[in-house]
Amino acid sequence: MAVNIAPGFDLQPSAQQVPLEQNYINNFDFLNQYLPDTYEKEFERYGNRSISSFLRMVGAEMPSNSDLIKWAEQGRLHIKYSACTSAAAAATDAGAVWTIPNNAANFNPGITVPTGASGARNVLRVGQTLMISDNTPGSNLTNKAVVTAGPTNANPNTFTVAYYEAGGQAVAAGVSCDIFIYGSEFNKGTEGMVGSLESDDLFFSNKPIIIKDKYSVSGSDMAQIGWVEVSGEDGVTGYLWYLKSEHDTRLRFEDYMETAMIEAVPAEAASGAGDFFQGTAGGASAANLNGSDGVFYVVGQRGNVFGGGNPAVLADFDNIIQRLDKQGAIEENVLFVNRQFSFDIDDMLAAQNSYGAGGTSYGLFDNDEEMALNLGFTGFRRGYDFYKSDWKYLNDPTMRGGLTAGAINGLLVPAGSTSVYDQVLGKNAKRPFLHVRYRASESEDRRYKTWITGSAGGARTSSLDAMEVNFLTERAVCVLGANNFFLFQDA
Numbered sequence: 028m029a030v031n032i033a034p035g036f037d038l039q040p041s042a043q044q045v046p047l048e049q050n051y052i053n054n055f056d057f058l059n060q061y062l063p064d065t066y067e068k069e070f071e072r073y074g075n076r077s078i079s080s081f082l083r084m085v086g087a088e089m090p091s092n093s094d095l096i097k098w099a100e101q102g103r104l105h106i107k108y109s110a111c112t113s114a115a116a117a118a119t120d121a122g123a124v125w126t127i128p129n130n131a132a133n134f135n136p137g138i139t140v141p142t143g144a145s146g147a148r149n150v151l152r153v154g155q156t157l158m159i160s161d162n163t164p165g166s167n168l169t170n171k172a173v174v175t176a177g178p179t180n181a182n183p184n185t186f187t188v189a190y191y192e193a194g195g196q197a198v199a200a201g202v203s204c205d206i207f208i209y210g211s212e213f214n215k216g217t218e219g220m221v222g223s224l225e226s227d228d229l230f231f232s233n234k235p236i237i238i239k240d241k242y243s244v245s246g247s248d249m250a251q252i253g254w255v256e257v258s259g260e261d262g263v264t265g266y267l268w269y270l271k272s273e274h275d276t277r278l279r280f281e282d283y284m285e286t287a288m289i290e291a292v293p294a295e296a297a298s299g300a301g302d303f304f305q306g307t308a309g310g311a312s313a314a315n316l317n318g319s320d321g322v323f324y325v326v327g328q329r330g331n332v333f334g335g336g337n338p339a340v341l342a343d344f345d346n347i348i349q350r351l352d353k354q355g356a357i358e359e360n361v362l363f364v365n366r367q368f369s370f371d372i373d374d375m376l377a378a379q380n381s382y383g384a385g386g387t388s389y390g391l392f393d394n395d396e397e398m399a400l401n402l403g404f405t406g407f408r409r410g411y412d413f414y415k416s417d418w419k420y421l422n423d424p425t426m427r428g429g430l431t432a433g434a435i436n437g438l439l440v441p442a443g444s445t446s447v448y449d450q451v452l453g454k455n456a457k458r459p460f461l462h463v464r465y466r467a468s469e470s471e472d473r474r475y476k477t478w479i480t481g482s483a484g485g486a487r488t489s490s491l492d493a494m495e496v497n498f499l500t501e502r503a504v505c506v507l508g509a510n511n512f513f514l515f516q517d518a
Contacts, residue, residue: 081363081418082285082504087459088474090467091235096503098458099228106150107207108133110162113200123172123196125206127184149178151186152222154213159188160205161198168197173212177222235466235503236319238287242276242496246483249494273496277477280498284475286420288463288504291321319503322461323435329509334516337436339371341379341409347439347513348410355511357441357460359412364437365421365428368515372415376407414442432518439513460508466501473501 108127115123127133127149134149151157151174161168176187190196198204211220294301294317301312326332331350338344351357364372406414418437422428427435441460465474476499479486484494506512 081420082288082461082463087462089462089464090472090474091464091503092466092468095232095234096464096505097230097232098505098507099230100508102227102229105207107205108149109205110203111159111206112203113196113198115196115200123188123190124185125188127186127206129184149184149186150224151208152177152220154220155208155211157188157206158209159198162203162205166198170197233320233464233503233505235464235501236287236291236317237499237501238280238283240276240280240283240498242273243481243493244272244483246492246494249483276496277498284500284502286426287321288319288502289322289420291319291504292324293320294318320506322438322504322506323514325506325509326438326512326514330506330512330514331510332514332516334518336517337368337371337515339375341375344375344409350513351411351511355441355508357411357443357511359414359442361440361442362413362415362437363418363421363440364415364515366417368436369415369417413439434517435514436517437515439515441508441511458505458507460506460511462505462507464503464505473499475500 109132110128111125113123113125153174153176155174157172157174159170159172171191172188173191174186175189178184178186293315294304294312296314297310297312299309301307301314301317302309304317305312331347331354333343333347338347351360362368362372405416406412420426421435421437443460467473476497478497480488480495480497481491481493482489483492486494
C-alpha cells in the first residue's frame with residue numbers, strides 16, 4: 028500500500044509585499060481575515076419609534092364581558108327648539124300657531140313616536156311661558172308668550188301661543204325663530220300642570236374588535252450569535268437578532284392597540300370589508316356588524332370639528348370656547364396636537380405676551396427675564412384651562428404625519444370623568460370621558476395576550492422547528508360626552 032503524497036501548502040513566501048490571490052487560502056476573503064471594527068450597538072436613527080402614548084395618558088382601561096358595550100348619556104335639562112316658524116303674523120289672541128321642524132337638532136332620533144303621530148311630539152304644555160327670538164342676523168325682534176294649546180297626535184309638532192305684547196307677533200310668518208321655555212304662569216285656584224316630562228337619555232354603544240400579530244423565527248436562527256448588540260426602546264438588549272425582531276413586533280402590536288382605537292370605523296352595509304368578515308356575497312353584508320367606532324370617527328360624528336386649518340389667532344380660540352360654553356363647559360381640557368399646531372399655539376400666545384412692537388413683557392405669563400425666550404407654552408387659560416401636548420402619532424411620517432387628504436392636526440379631550448348610566452351596574456357611575464374596554468372574564472383575560480408555540484425557544488406545542496410568538500387583544504374605545512371633544516382638521 029503506497030503512502031499518500033504529503034499535503035502541500037498554499038501559503039508560500041513571496042518577495043512581493045502585496046496581497047496576491049495565491050497568498051491566501053482558497054475561497055478566503057481577504058477583508059475578512061480580521062474582525063471588522065464594528066460598533067457593537069445599533070444606532071437609533073429614528074429615536075424612540077413607538078407612537079403609543081395618547082390613550083396611555085388619558086384613557087383608563089376597564090374589563091368588559093360582552094360583545095356590545097352600551098351606555099346612556101343625559102340629555103339637556105332645559106328645552107329649546109330651533110328654526111321654528113309661524114303660519115300667521117301679528118296675532119294678538121291665543122291663535123298664533125307655531126311649527127317645530129322634526130329633525131335631530133330638535134328631537135332625539137331615538138324617541139318613541141306617539142301612536143297615530145307622524146313624528147316626534149314636542150313637549151310644550153299649556154301654561155308654560157316662552158321666549159321667541161328671531162334668528163335673522165342683526166334682528167332684535169322677540170316675543171314673550173304663554174302656551175295655550177299643546178301638541179296632539181294628529182299635529183305632534185305644532186303648538187299655539189298667546190303673546191304678552193299688545194302688538195302681537197313681532198316677526199313675519201315663516202321667519203325662523205328660536206324658542207325656549209323659561210317658566211310658567213297660572214291663575215289663582217287652578218289645577219296643576221297637565222302632564223309631565225320623562226328624561227330623554229341618549230343611548231350609545233360600541234363593540235370590541237380583535238387585533239392580532241405574530242413573530243416567527245426558526246430554531247436554527249435562534250441559535251446564531253451576532254456581533255452587534257441589539258437594543259429596544261424599553262431597554263431590552265442582546266446579541267441575538269431574533270430578540271430585536273420579536274421586540275419590534277411587540278412594539279408595533281402595542282402601537283396598533285392604540286391606533287386601532289383611534290382610527291377604527293364601523294363597516295357600512297354592503298361594504299367590501301363587511302362582505303369579507305361576514306362571508307357573504309358581494310354587497311350582501313349588514314351594517315355595523317364589523318369594525319368599531321374609533322375616537323376620530325365618534326368625534327367627527329357626534330363632537331365638534333374645526334376645519335380649514337389650525338386656530339392660529341385668539342379669535343379662533345374664542346369661537347371654540349363659545350362652542351364649549353354650549354356643551355358641558357368642562358373646566359380643564361387637553362390639546363393633543365402635531366408640531367405645526369403646537370407652533371401656531373405658541374405663536375398665538377407669544378403675540379399676546381408682546382409689549383408693543385419690538386418690546387417684551389415679562390409679566391403676563393409670570394415669566395422672568397431669563398425665561399422670556401421660552402415660547403414653548405404648555406398651558407394657558409382663556410375661559411377654561413387648556414394644556415398642550417405634542418402627539419407623536421400626528422407627526423410620525425409612517426402614520427398620520429404629513430398626510431394631505433384626511434389630515435388631522437389635533438384633538439381636544441376634556442379632562443376628568445362624567446356620569447353615565449351603566450346598564451350592567453344598573454345605576455349612574457363615574458367614567459372617564461375617554462377609556463378603553465377590553466374583553467375579560469374569570470377564565471379569559473384578553474387585554475393583552477401573548478404566548479409561544481412551536482418547538483423552539485422552550486415551546487413544546489408542535490413539531491414546527493420554530494418559535495412563534497403570538498399577540499392578541501380584544502378591545503373597544505368608549506368616547507363619553509363626545510359633544511365636549513374637538514377635532515382639528517384641514518378640510
